[in-house]
Amino acid sequence: MRITDGDNPRLPYLREKTSKLTSSPGCYIMKDSSSKIIYIGKAKNLKNRVTSYFRKGQDHLPKVWKMVSHVNDYDFIVTDSEFEALVLECSLIKQYSPKYNILLKDDKGYSYIRITNEAFPRLQSVLQKYDDGAEYIGPYTSSYAVRQAVAEANKVFMLPTCSRKFPQDFGKQRPCLNHHIKQCMGVCTGQISQEEYNAVIRQALDYIRNGSQDSIERLTKEMEAAAEELNFELAAKLRDRISAITKAADKQKIIDPNMKDADIIAVSQNGEKACASVLMYRGGRLFDKADFFLGEEEDQTEMRENFITRFYSNRDSVPKEILLDEDIENYQLLEKWLREKSGHAVHISTPKRGHMLRLTTLAKSNASEYLSIKVGRTGKEIVALEELAKALELPKPPKFIECYDISNLASSDMVAGMVVFENGRPCKKYYKKFSIKTLSEQNDYASMCEVLERRFRNYFEKTDEGFSKLPDLILLDGGQGHVNTVTPVIRKMGIDVPVFGLVKDSKHRTRAVATGGGEISLTKSRSAFNLVTRIQDEVHRYAITYQAKKHRKSSYQLELTKVRGIGEKKAVKLMTQFKTKENLKKATVQELAKAAGINAAAAEELYKVIQDM
Template structure:
């Protein structure tokens, strides 16, 4: 987005002031017309950095555009180095909390694990500690940790999570689904004594407090003792419990003693907004997770660095290792700042391979899931758009994607389908179908050219809602030949929209994206691959179904024109009015005569032909 004097009349003054600015490193402080600080930034070269905000024709992301449009004046502080500027920037941001910097609030709420005080205790996650005689484990700073620990313990030890009250409801009703799928021991069946149940709860609490390794060790000792005392049924139950704990530990990234103490940070952006997710591992366990809404999206590397600085500004401690899902603006400077702040060695890294990359994927998935709630989309849809934008080198994920496909049977009934995906989902109200009018022999390139020309002619008219929206990305069902044919057409029409093709394999499945002079593989971008496959399958379905309906109507029209006095136009009138063969068969001769404008004799003959149709 460009900013002009219409948006900010102070631009001439700001440009003149900036032209005299020093090239030294330092901090710049943007203020609004009331003198309030609205943004603080650091720069290796103050002149170059500040100039980029006010330069004519400069493109800005929405967040920066809003900030620049409100700048009335700015101040600056020169420092000896860029690192000094970073330290000063962090200090000033903490002091002034400017509106357009990334600001995070530290959540001071606590969560607890409650073991209820009743005949058959339950293990629950709660937000407050009450004086109710229950046992409380905690406090924990993360509700995520508490909920996860409680769910895991109840699942592994098969404790009831239903609303039944014991012993009141024992043997009153049939067991629920959880019992049948082995997610609950089935206290309601009456097969477990109160003593046995309480012992199981105690084992679950021990599991929560001490982790899987110590729990397995204790349960193994109990199992061996039971076997020695010939209590084989108890030994079998303990064996099953040990296997459940082991399976839970192996199948989750939650428990992994090979993972060093670390924080994993990922940023997710969708169209115009962004969020961050932090996954925290301590002692081989996932101990906490935090999600932050960051507001308007910005340049990813800069946003990641700003978030990391803000996040650790409110933390008293930091682990030795910090893993980032992608490169920040300056990883070495970030690492140096954190080392000086915490007074111990800290290593900031962007894993490229190995099991640590899976942790970054976990953080990224959490960020996608968090942002999906904001935009009303699934995490997979958010990830698909982001991965696709990254693969195609786009500045931001495409909001509107249009895709086109040509369908024909030899040189007859040539048609095209256009589908629109908005934020990763089909937007069927904007779908359009085309009957090819200027091409009379099978030629996909010529047909696609006609369709694109007609589509953007409608865009320039601005009369049709579906055509008046300029897409962020155009996809063609075809390879490099299609892209190289249509790209000059768009240039001639003055349409500046990224254009790519969708290439299929021998089994008619999406294989890659055609650029015009090569291909981009999406095999390593699963969410993007799923998205473009869905788009390609959908446009193919629309084009094929329209082509079949046209062919069906053509054969139907041919049958009607066998009647003398009924030509193509009259047959089309009948089809438009009655739409289906069944409706035509139900029509009276008078109705046929009135619609087609034919004589009663012709109507009688027409009615006879229609009734004989299969």
């Protein structure tokens, strides 16, 4: 949104004040008309940073625009370094809790592991304790970690998760699918003794409490003892259980001896809305998880840096290692601040491969799912837009995507279609059709230029709601040539929107994304590839449907001109008024005569031709 003096009459005064501001590092403190602090920020260069808020015609995100519109005045504090500005900013935000800063709140309760009071107990994750005779382990601060740990233990030790009651339901029904795929030991068969089952429950709880390595060591000793006593059946069961634990340990992310003390942070963004997710490992175990809605955010690097400072400002403990899903610029500055805050070294890194990358991917998935609840989109849609932004090196995921396709039959009935995807979904109310007006012969490049020029001329004239928004991304159904031809045309109009082409293979399927200097493969970004394919298929369908409809209409017009007294202009008049062949057939002789401006005899002849069409 563009800020104007009409939005805030104090802007001229604020610009004048800022013109004299120092270029030193420091903090700026925005205040409203009642002198209440509404925003606090830090800057390496105070003058440059504060100027960006009050500059004439400056575009802002809605949240920033709203904040600037309420600024009545500001104070500033000069510091000796950017690091001192960071420390001061954290202190001031903690003291004043300004309305427009990221303020992180975590209002979750506690969770427990429940061992039911039955002859054959079950392991469950619950949110509160009841006076029901069951055994409870906890409380734990993370319901996520509890759910994951219980699910993992039930799977590894093949414990029943069905609703059957034991021993009452022994042999009443056939074992379920879980038993056949070896995810349940089959207690319902009646072949598992209560003593044997309770031993497995103890092993599962030991696994949850102490981790996979300790469990393997204890079970190995039990297996060796059973073998020495020639109890080979028990030894075989213990061997299989050790194998299951080892296999699960390779895949699961709940217990990880390599992650003794670490936080994994990822941010997911959809348009301007963003969420952050933090997975916290302590002592080699997933100790807690926290999700935060960040509201409207723009620069992804700055957003992550701001989140880190807000998150750790309010925490007593800081881990020795912090893993991020994306690189940040001022990681050394933040490491220094965290080291001084915690009293120990803190290492910030962004994994690029291996096990650590899988952990940041897990955190990213959690952030995407949390964001999907907030914005009414699926996690897959959010991931697709993020992958697309990353592949095309866009500053943020594109909220509005416009895609164009040209369709024609040789040099006749040349048309174009424009489809719009908002937050990864078709937004059909903004779809547009274009008839090519300036060309008489087929020329896809020139046609595409005409369409884009007309589209953005309408944007400046503000004559149509469908053209009133600037897209975040323009896709053209075509290759490098289309991009190189169209880009200069829209740049000349002052439109600075990224333009890419959609390249198809010999079977008319999406193959790659074209730039002005080559192609970008999306084969490693499956969600982005599927989204781009959907967009290309949709624009092709829309354009070719319009072209076919126009061709049918022009064919009718050509048939009408065969009637004496009906020229091209009168044929157009008839089609404009009646629109379809069906409506023409329903028209009376008198209605045809009036619409075309012809006499009764010509109208009679026209009527007969239309009925035979």
